[in-house]
Amino acid sequence: MGKIIYWMNASVDGYIEKAGGGMDFFEPSEDFRQEANEHVRRMSAFLFGRRLYEAMEQPWTQELGKEGAPAVEREFARLYQETPRYVFSDTVQNVPEGVTIVRSVDAASVVTRLKQEIDGTLQLGGPELAASLIDLIDEFWVYAFPVIAGGGKPYLPVREELPLRLVENRCLASGITFRRYVRP
Structure with a gap:
């Protein structure tokens, strides 16, 4: 049985x-x-909303993995391209090999099926997609960058309280903090 994690930087x-x-x-x-x-x-797989997919796909498949890019970026690009990707969108029409389109009407059933079929971690990304699949998420990951945005798009736009339990909290040397939460 797979585990769904929602990971976004904030x-x-x-x-x-x-x-x-x-x-x-x-x-x-x-x-x-x-x-x-x-x-x-x-x-084991990436599950992206359309906007996050568009922000990730082109750079990590065409630009950042090329010779001349730092080794850490080339490695991320290779890992990204080797991992099956699912884009949840009603507007995306064409995707490259390695990417599967999922329409919104099928989102919950597809994620439920993937969770049952894939023995590993499935990374969910995109706040609206995460909000629509909130009951299927096992863990919530956030890398908090040391900046105050003062407004914008929230990490998770939900309208109800969702109690969580902190199970990991680390600070990187750069001041970025990682927090991992699970449901109690």
Whole structure:
């Protein structure tokens, strides 16, 4: 049985994107990049909302894995490309090999099936997708970057309280903190 983790980077005040859009306040440090590679190495599949898929796919399959890029980025690009990817979208029409399109009407049933079929960790990314699949998420991961965004897109746009239990809390040398939560 697989485990679904929801992982997004956020500002200290809980935003994954600035009010005007963009994530340029998440300047990844070397220690964060190494840590991300370690996590991604253990992922069995990526489950992305459309916007996160579009932000990840092109750079990590076409630009950042090329010769001349830092070794840590080339490694992430290789790991990313080797991992099956699912994009949850009603508008995406064409995807490259290694990517599967899932329509919103099928999202919960597909994730339930993947969770049953894949013995490993499935990384869910994208706040709206996570909110729509909240009951299927086993763990919530957040890397909090040392910046206050002051508004924008929240880490998880839910309208009800969801009690969690902190099971891991670490601070990287760069000041980025990692927190891992599970349901009590």
